[in-house]
Structure formats: C-alpha cells, structure tokens
Amino acid sequence: MGNTYSITRGEGLDLYLSNGGTDVFLDVMTLASCPLAHTPWQQNLALLFADSQRFGYGFAGFALDELPWTSDAPEERRFLLAVIDKALTRHGWNLLTYDPPFAQGYLETYRTMVESFTPVPTVSAHFGDWRAAPDADLVRRCPQHDVFQGLAGCRLCDTNLQPAP
Numbered sequence: 018m019g020n021t022y023s024i025t026r027g028e029g030l031d032l033y034l035s036n037g038g039t040d041v042f043l044d045v046m047t048l049a050s051c052p053l054a055h056t057p058w059q060q061n062l063a064l065l066f067a068d069s070q071r072f073g074y075g076f077a078g079f080a081l082d083e084l085p086w087t088s089d090a091p092e093e094r095r096f097l098l099a100v101i102d103k104a105l106t107r108h109g110w111n112l113l114t115y116d117p118p119f120a121q122g123y124l125e126t127y128r129t130m131v132e133s134f135t136p137v138p139t140v141s142a143h144f145g146d147w148r149a150a151p152d153a154d155l156v157r158r159c160p161q162h163d164v165f166q167g168l169a170g171c172r173l174c175d176t177n178l179q180p181a182p
C-alpha cells in the first residue's frame with residue numbers, strides 16, 4: 018500500500034510511492050518548500066507536504082488538478098517547480114537522519130509531471146481555499162529544522178517518521 022501522485026486522477030504519468038517512499042518525498046518537499054513559501058497559497062502548499070501522512074497512511078496522494086489553483090495558477094505552478102528544483106539541490110538533506118537514495122528519481126518524475134500540466138482555477142472542497150493565510154501557529158518554524166510545524170509538529174523531529182541516527 019502506498020500513495021499515488023498524479024496529474025489527473027487515473028490518467029497519464031504518475032508517481033507511485035510506497036508509504037516509506039512517500040515519507041521521504043514529503044520530507045524533501047517540506048525542506049524545500051518552507052523556506053520559499055511567502056504567500057498564503059505557497060504556505061498552504063508547504064503545509065500540505067509537512068502534514069501529509071501524519072495521521073494515517075495511504076491518503077497522501079493527490080492529483081495536480083485537484084489542488085485549489087487560483088487566478089494566479091501559472092505563478093503557483095512556477096512556485097511548485099521552484100520547490101522541486103530546490104529539493105533537487107538536496108536542500109536540507111544534511112538534516113535528515115537517513116540517506117534518501119531514491120528521492121532524486123522521485124523528484125525528477127514529479128518535475129516532468131508538473132511541467133506537462135497546465136493548471137486552471139479550481140474550487141477544491143477537499144483542500145479548501147488557499148487564498149486564505151494559514152493559522153500563524155501552523156507556519157511557526159521548527160528552530161532545529163526551519164520547517165513549518167503544521168498540525169502535527171515538525172516532521173523532522175517526529176521519531177515515528179525519522180529513523181534514529
């Protein structure tokens with residue numbers, strides 16, 4: 018069991034990850050997105066990566082066309098690509114207690130998917146309205162890892178997720 022990140026649900030290229038692989042993908046996307054996230058939409062996206070898989074496994078995947086893109090969708094897509102590119106520089110990987118040998122491949126596949134996708138403004142019952150700024154508590158940063166604490170606390174401090182060094 019794992020998670021599927023797709024473009025449109027059930028169609029085209031997708032990124033299927035085991036639950037362990039998903040945790041790695043979410044770690045590296047959280048490390049890359051939090052320092053870049055300034056607008057409410059960007060912060061909500063970073064929180065999606067920070068909080069996914071924290072309350073149960075197998076529900077983290079989503080299709081790109083399900084995200085709540087706004088009238089700024091082209092700029093939002095550029096932000097997601099910038100996050101992937103920052104992750105590809107291995108940003109913050111020195112803070113992980115493990116070596117993520119497959120993360121580079123996950124990120125390259127995901128980048129190809131996002132590049133091939135043209136977002137349109139979307140109303141999302143599932144993700145809500147990302148034009149609204151998240152609660153200030155959620156975007157408080159972990160002093161050790163510089164990522165948002167989110168609903169579940171810093172994912173890099175979570176010993177259920179991170180193997181002991």
Ligand SMILES: [Zn+2]
Binds near residue numbers: 160161162163171
């Ligand atoms: Zn932390």
